[in-house]
Amino acid sequence: MTKVDFLLHESAVGYAIFKVVHQQDTVGLHLKEVQKAGQDLAKFGKMVQLASFAPWRNAADALENINLISEGILPDYLKSNLELNLPQSKKSKIILGLADKNLAGSIKAEFPGVDCETGDTSEVVADLLRGIRLHAAKLLKGLEEGDVERAQLGLGHAYSRGKVKFNVHKNDNHIIRAIATLDNLDKGINLFSQKVREWYGWHFPELYAIASDNLTYARLALYIGDKATLSEEKVHELAALVNEDEEKAQEIINKAKISMGREISDVDMANISSFAGRVVKLAEYRRTLYTYLVDKMSTVAPNLAALIGEVVAARLIQKAGSLTNLSKYPASTLQILGAEKALFRALKTKGNTPKFGLIYHSSFIGRANQKDKGRISRYLANKCSIASRIDNFAEAPSRKFGEVLKQQVEDRLEFYATGKKPTKNADAMNSAIADIMADTGDDTLAVDADMVDAPLPGNSEDKKEKKSKKEKKEKSKDKEEKKKRKHSDVHEMEVEVDGDKKKKKKKRHSEA
Secondary structure (H helix, E strand, O other): OOOOOEEEEEOOOEEEEEEEOOOOOOOHHHOHHHHHHHHOHHHHOOOEEEEEEEEOOOHHHHHHHHHHHHOOOOOHHHHHHHHHHOOOOOOOOEEEEOOOHHHHHHHHHHOOOEEEEOOOOOHHHHHHHHHHHHOHHHHOOOOOOOHHHHHHHHHHHHHHHHHHHOOOOOOHHHHHHHHHHHHHHHHHHHHHHHHHHHHHOOOOOOHHHHOOOHHHHHHHHHHHOOHHHOOHHHHHHHHHHOOOOHHHHHHHHHHHHOOOOOOOOHHHHHHHHHHHHHHHHHHHHHHHHHHHHHHHHHHHOHHHHHHHOHHHHHHHHHHHOOHHHHHHOOHHHHHOOOOHHHHHHHHHHOOOOOOOOHHHHOHHHHHOOHHHHHHHHHHHHHHHHHHHHHHHHOOOOOOHHHHHHHHHHHHHHHHHHHOOOOOOHHHHHHHHHHHHHHHHOOOHHHHHHHHHHOOOOOHHHHHHHHHHHHHHHHHHHHHHHHHHHHHHHHHHHHHHHHHHHHHHHHHHHHHO
């Protein structure tokens, strides 16, 4: 068991360094008497002794230090305190116990003569730190009752507020929640609509064939109720529910008169109407949520939404976890995003890997021929990768690049179908930059475009140098091949000469 010399306690009021006077062994820690001693201040105070306490200078200093510690970085304030209070011994290393394992690595790198133990690696350190946290208000000098709790509350709020504000300009979290809710609503509405059809079908089975749309059927069931109440006076109101189709409304009235459905009680009809009303409200909320999603995508990822559609783009962001993660993916990963099971199954069975994942739901792949689906999926994934990077790193959102990229995919589809050459990528990007400049009136993009399009002064010389290097390599290869051929020919001649000599020797031996 390693003996712990010092303990570091990073609290909400400052840094505290304790010297360990007495410590129990690992076996004794599990005894009830030892555990009770850790809870008693009089007994625990004899085990540790306060060596140094460095309070925060202000709240901003506390937040800065805590942020650095959370990232595993050694703050300068803590470094100076450790240098002042830890003895520097060349013969033996000092054992320092602390809670954060990432911070322990930084301290080891900065102080070669210090070994760090954490609560994960040593039960003794975990027990001692637990006692320090329990009695911190009494062990730390200069603190009044309630100071530690108030400092923890204020620092916790500031730290959490900073984490929330860190991603304030990116609302992709709302997009992830919205698309997940939208998918769940679609499943729920379809399931509940089928239940409404089954339930109301006992009373009016002929309505099932007339109203094919689930939402329309639920609205009709909610409006009609008891089929015996339908009359010619309700034709216009029924027509409003079936897209102003008076013929269909009249057909519903005629079918209700000769319906084979059974009569149901008022209580059953009230429950059916209530359930149908819930389905209609869910469908209306689904429409509102979809409008919200479209608005969010227009501000967070306008180019990706313009290229591939709001729903598919939102699903890509959801699968990646965030827009930043999606922008870091290569086009090959984005192409099969959502088809991981099929990919691993293909790798396991050594079969054909999938050509597309979530982007299969795009209209471009559906419009392509069967032989061109793989090619257009690769091209579309490439453009989606570009659009996501523009959306993530652009300062001002704009749909211009997305519209240009979409037109490029359209041109590629036409090229696969008719052979018409599409526009070059540089020309398409220049047109998008020109459109953005015309809208914003900013000339900085024009300078960047000129810089990109301008030929480099050393391009021609570099090309000549590359050509000369290639020619030299080819000449050296030819010389080496000629040398090898000559060497092989000489070797064959030597073998033949040696063979003749052996034959002559044999003949002389026979003559003798």
